[in-house]
Each structure stands twice: as C-alpha cells, then as structure tokens.
Amino acid sequence: MPEKFGAPERAALLVLMLESRQVPNPELANLHRVKLTPQGRARLNKAGLMRTSDDVRPMVHEITDEGIAWCLQDLVDGDLPPRSTSHARVVFGLLKKFVRHHQDRGTLVDVIRSRDIESLIRSVYEELAVEPQDWIRLARIRPRLNGAERGEVDETLVKMMKTGTVHLAPESNTKVLTAEDHAAALRVGSEDLHLVAMEES
Structure with missing residues (x-):
C-alpha cells in the first residue's frame, strides 16, 4: 500500500x-x-x-x-x-x-504517459513563446517532445499548418542558422522551414 x-x-x-x-x-x-x-x-x-x-x-x-x-x-x-x-x-x-x-x-x-502529438507541440510552444504568435525555432521545440518520432512530428506539423492557425516559415537570415536549426528544419517541397508561430486558440 x-x-x-x-x-x-x-x-x-x-x-x-x-x-x-x-x-x-x-x-x-x-x-x-x-x-x-x-x-x-x-x-x-x-x-x-x-x-x-x-x-x-x-x-x-x-x-x-x-x-x-x-x-x-x-x-x-x-x-x-x-x-x-x-x-x-x-x-x-x-x-x-x-x-x-x-x-x-x-x-x-x-x-x-502517452500524449497527443499536436497537444504536446502546442504545449511546448506555449511554454517557449513570450507573446502570442511569437516565432519559435523548431530547434528549440523538437528536443522537448518526449522522444516523439520525427516522422510523426513532421506529419503533425504539416497538418497543423493546413489549419491556417499555425504558421511555419524559413529563417530569412540564413547566416544565423546553426547546425541544430538545419537538423530540426521541416522540409516542405523544396523549402526548409525553421520557425513556427501559433495563433491563440
């Protein structure tokens, strides 16, 4: 007992x-x-x-x-x-x-201990964001996803982006990108996306 x-x-x-x-x-x-x-x-x-x-x-x-x-x-x-x-x-x-x-x-x-991947991504984003729709690097989000499979995370991010309330974008200043940024980038078509912003739900 x-x-x-x-x-x-x-x-x-x-x-x-x-x-x-x-x-x-x-x-x-x-x-x-x-x-x-x-x-x-x-x-x-x-x-x-x-x-x-x-x-x-x-x-x-x-x-x-x-x-x-x-x-x-x-x-x-x-x-x-x-x-x-x-x-x-x-x-x-x-x-x-x-x-x-x-x-x-x-x-x-x-x-x-299992958590919905989308809920987990949103939760981590909210922890890191200073203000609503703050741009957060994927390189900061991925390590906090409890070891979730990369393929699942990428698929979930794409689905979230299609809702129109989640935005992913490349870093315009490529000189500031680190090796971690390159490794964490989400590849969509021929473009690498390094940043995510979410509107308030």
Whole structure:
C-alpha cells in the first residue's frame, strides 16, 4: 500500500504524471485547480515523488519515476474521499478495472504517459513563446517532445499548418542558422522551414 497523502497531493501527482513535463505552479493551481500547500509540496519532495525547482519564477514541479510508481499503485489500492458522489465511486471502480487490465499486460505506463502529438507541440510552444504568435525555432521545440518520432512530428506539423492557425516559415537570415536549426528544419517541397508561430486558440 503506498504512503497516504491528501487529495491535493494525490491530484498534483496525477496531473504531473499525465502532463509528463515540468508544470509551473500557477498552471497547477489555475488550470488544474490543484491547490498544493507548501507543506504538501515539501512532503512530496521529501518522499522523492516529485521535484520542485524553486530557483525559477514561477516555481515548477516535475514527477519522478518513484512518483509515477506511487500513482499507479494508488490508482489500484487508493480510496476515494468519504464524501464522494455515487457517480464518482462508480467511475473510480471502472478506472481500477482499466488500470488492472493494462497493469497485467505491462502496458499501463505507455497508456498513461502517452500524449497527443499536436497537444504536446502546442504545449511546448506555449511554454517557449513570450507573446502570442511569437516565432519559435523548431530547434528549440523538437528536443522537448518526449522522444516523439520525427516522422510523426513532421506529419503533425504539416497538418497543423493546413489549419491556417499555425504558421511555419524559413529563417530569412540564413547566416544565423546553426547546425541544430538545419537538423530540426521541416522540409516542405523544396523549402526548409525553421520557425513556427501559433495563433491563440
């Protein structure tokens, strides 16, 4: 049985596992509605389940391998809070069956940690962009895509470009291009595209 934590700590770990990246504290609170107290944060860090980088502003949190293992065990053995609704209890029971099914087949981590490539690209872009429609180098985006296959990423970028809300362009000043820029470029026709900008969704 995994160590007991309160609902905010359990929720924080699940968010970090599903996001599979560093999550800024304001995003955890405002987007995911998880209010992690300093005491709860300290407990999770001390237990080695997540790492908090508080030398940057805002601070960011990232789950560890031990944290992932804890979450997977908690999904099977954990209990809902006493005042949970009947619907929540039924859904939680179904989730346990789902978890056990994939756990028995060794596919659970792959299912939980997988992310839609387009969502991942957008998420990384938003982390790097200073302002809306900021031009970001593909060489900065590709290394942050959790090892996604290049072919899948390229295909997804082309599909995103066809929506008209995602723009890819070559670097006009070729003298500033690095070896990383050349390697990360997306080839469309006879043109290498090095930069991406996205309109707000």
